[in-house]
Amino acid sequence: MKRLLIFLILAFFALALWAGSMMSVQVSTAQLRGTPSFLGAIAAELAYGDRVEVLESGRGWFRVSTESGQSGWIQESALSSKKIVLSTGGDISSGASTEEVALAGKGFNEDVEREYRAQTDLDFTWVDRMETFGHPAEELVAFLKDGDLEGVIE
Amino acid sequence: MKMTIRIFRPVSSAFVAVLAIVALSTCSSFGEIGGLGAQLAADAGYISDTQADAVGDAAESAEKAFETLTPEQEYYVGRSVAANILADYPPLDNESANSYLNTLGQTLAMVSDKPFTFKGYRFLLLDSDEINAFATPGGFIFITRGMLECATDEAMLAAVLAHEIGHVQLEHGIKAIKASRWTDTITKTAIAGVAMTSAEMAEVTAVFDDSIGDITQTLVVNGYSKDQEKKADEAAAVILARAGYDSEAIIFMLEEMNRRWNPGGHDFAATHPTPNERIRKVRKTVDSQPRPERSSTPVREERYERAFSEI
Incomplete structure (x- = not known):
């Protein structure tokens, strides 16, 4: 019982900590929506590495404001608490840890894949083709609706 | 990895709660708390000290994987x-x-x-x-x-x-990568804002190759x-x-x-x-x-x- 109480208190503080903090978009593109739902109207498209300020959070979504002053909701798995640095303006490794900063395009990247492909001679044609198989969220919501699937669309 | 994962099974819900706190925490490192959680579970008699060490090690390798890979x-x-x-x-x-x-x-x-x-x-x-x-x-x-x-x-x-x-x-999939793959060069190239030297590039590609091998072997074999x-x-x-x-x-x-x-x-x-x-x-x-x-x-x-x- 005591452990449960400690857990709940810590969980509360962990959630409260998000408000006011800065986060980064950690996916290649993300949608800023009018409501905390995949049904929410798209207010803006955000790019990899874009910084946002968290205003509030709830049920897997963060309400954020962008650097250009727009605000809206973004699903939590599209955001990271790390600062994602896109350009490589000199050596920033001193004092920075991977916990705080991630450099876009570093480590396992396009160059490493190219080197690996040259060594292994693997065919990536279908991998590239798979990447074109995307469906917009609106179409997925319609798929649920058409099938009378009363899914939790959030 | 397989062995240490199995150790999680008999562990009590109290330990799961400790791990859940870790998942929610924004400022603590996984390895630190994973080790602490394992120690708490050991102190409470849920798992042996040896098991606690193994869980701690697993947490540490998981920390490296999560910290390193974006x-x-x-x-x-x-x-x-x-x-x-x-x-x-x-x-x-x-x-x-x-x-x-x-x-x-x-x-x-x-x-x-x-x-x-x-x-x-x-x-x-x-x-x-x-x-x-x-x-x-x-x-x-x-x-x-x-x-x-x-x-x-x-x-x-x-x-x-x-x-x-x-x-x-x-x-x-990421957890299938052996902890030993996380070398200093990998960690360094992931955070250093400088271009890789050709020697570093060769080492990173070798680690990439090994990691792909670990995952593919786990999935298929x-x-x-x-x-x-x-x-x-x-x-x-x-x-x-x-x-x-x-x-x-x-x-x-x-x-x-x-x-x-x-x-x-x-x-x-x-x-x-x-x-x-x-x-x-x-x-x-x-x-x-x-x-x-x-x-x-x-x-x-x-x-x-x-x-x-x-x-």
């Missing part, structure tokens, strides 16, 4: 693992089937705990009689024609895709741990229910797979616990999900038939 890097790992799978299994080139598979799969991913990967979830049918399915880090998901033939409706196919999405959301399969099945039951499907569909799918179970075969039998064992373990989660009024509708039946009419 979703972007996971995406590159996933692409190469996908290319390796496609070297063994030819793709099934049918537009209507693959389009439906992606609509269904991406719908399930949308209601999962991890709707977003770096470039999204992508699904592809493989032209193989073998009964199998694979998921790479970053969300490249494959399902064989043999597996598709086990399913008789949308919900059963959804159960397979949801199980694979479960592996992605639980980061099982060795399989995940029984506990990871159980967790993916539980995640699948939850995802199915959230989408509005009857999560009992995963039981129906496992029952059909059990009828086709071929011990010693080069398919899911080589890499998974028996379907009956999996049914026993996922039953409780399935039973705790809300049941929809209807298990299917004419629209679902029609679109399922149409999607696969040519194959």
Whole structure:
């Protein structure tokens, strides 16, 4: 019982900590929506590495404001608490840890894949083709609706 | 990795709660608290000191993996693992089937705990009689024609895709990379703002190659741990229910797979616990999900038939 109480208190503080903090978009593109739902109207498209300020959070979504002053909701798995640095303006490794900063395009990247492909001679044609198989969220919501699937669309 | 994962099973809910706090905490390192959690569990007599050390080590290696790999890097790992799978299994080139598979799969991913990967979830049918399915880090998901033939409706196919999405959301692929792969160079090149030297590039590529090998070997040959399969099945039951499907569909799918179970075969039998064992373990989660009024509708039946009419 005591452990449960400690857990709940810590969980509360962990959630409260998000408000006011800065986060980064950690996916290649993300949608800023009018409501905390995949049904929410798209207010803006955000790019990899874009910084946002968290205003509030709830049920897997963060309400954020962008650097250009727009605000809206973004699903939590599209955001990271790390600062994602896109350009490589000199050596920033001193004092920075991977916990705080991630450099876009570093480590396992396009160059490493190219080197690996040259060594292994693997065919990536279908991998590239798979990447074109995307469906917009609106179409997925319609798929649920058409099938009378009363899914939790959030 | 396999051994240490199994140690998690007998551990009490108190320890799970400690780990849950870690997951919610924004300022603590996983390894530190994982070790602390293991020590608390050991102090409370839930696990032995030796087990606590092993859990601590597992937490430390998991910390390295999570700290080091960004979703972007996971995406590159996933692409190469996908290319390796496609070297063994030819793709099934049918537009209507693959389009439906992606609509269904991406719908399930949308209601999962991890709707977003770096470039999204992508699904592809493989032209193989073998009964199998694979998921790479970053969300490249494959399902064989043999597996598709086990399913008789949308919900059963959804159960397979949801199980694979479960592996992605639980980061099982990344956890298959041996901890020893995380060298100083890897950590350094991930955070240093300077271009890689050619020697560093060679070392990073070698580690990349080894990591792809670890994951592919786990997916195709060795399989995940029984506990990871159980967790993916539980995640699948939850995802199915959230989408509005009857999560009992995963039981129906496992029952059909059990009828086709071929011990010693080069398919899911080589890499998974028996379907009956999996049914026993996922039953409780399935039973705790809300049941929809209807298990299917004419629209679902029609679109399922149409999607696969040519194959």
